[in-house]
């Protein structure tokens with residue numbers, strides 16, 4: 001059984017690497033044998049995914065950010081900004097991937113995850129983590145074939161956008177008027193494909209799953 005790391009003792013310590021969480025994410029969602037493994041993440045078996053806890057509150061467009069996936073270093077960062085960021089990444093993750101830099105950096109808002117753990121909302125943690133993993137994608141060509149780097153033979157990585165971005169208001173007014181919304185409606189109608197028992201088992205928090 002894969003048990004979520006205990007983070008209750010370390011809350012409020014700014015940014016810090018989350019090796020236990022990274023391992024749990026890989027064992028649970030990416031490895032073929034993982035309790036919540038999905039083919040959608042199969043390409044990530046080759047990916048170097050760094051995971052960072054943040055205890056800093058961050059609001060974007062009036063919403064609290066709970067997680068973020070990015071390809072370090074971010075585009076548009078040059079010169080000293082880039083150098084400083086790369087040095088920081090090397091300090092945090094230099095020992096993770098035999099000295100190679102990470103393909104993806106996932107930052108998780110620690111107080112939220114800690115709170116979910118406390119309240120036994122394992123399902124909410126799994127949803128957040130899998131949301132961020134869905135952003136960690138492999139580039140495809142115009143026919144949808146996955147692309148690989150000529151230089152390294154490794155997948156070409158990219159950050160995938162959301163399948164659907166929507167206001168509840170527009171759906172209330174116009175229903176599922178686009179392909180994305182129709183897909184969303186189908187998913188709602190089918191219901192979740194993971195049951196509570198599976199989520200509870202995987203997270204091992206023992207508390208009833210309410211989230």
Ligand SMILES: [Zn+2]
Nearest residue numbers: 131132135162
């Ligand atoms: Zn997202």
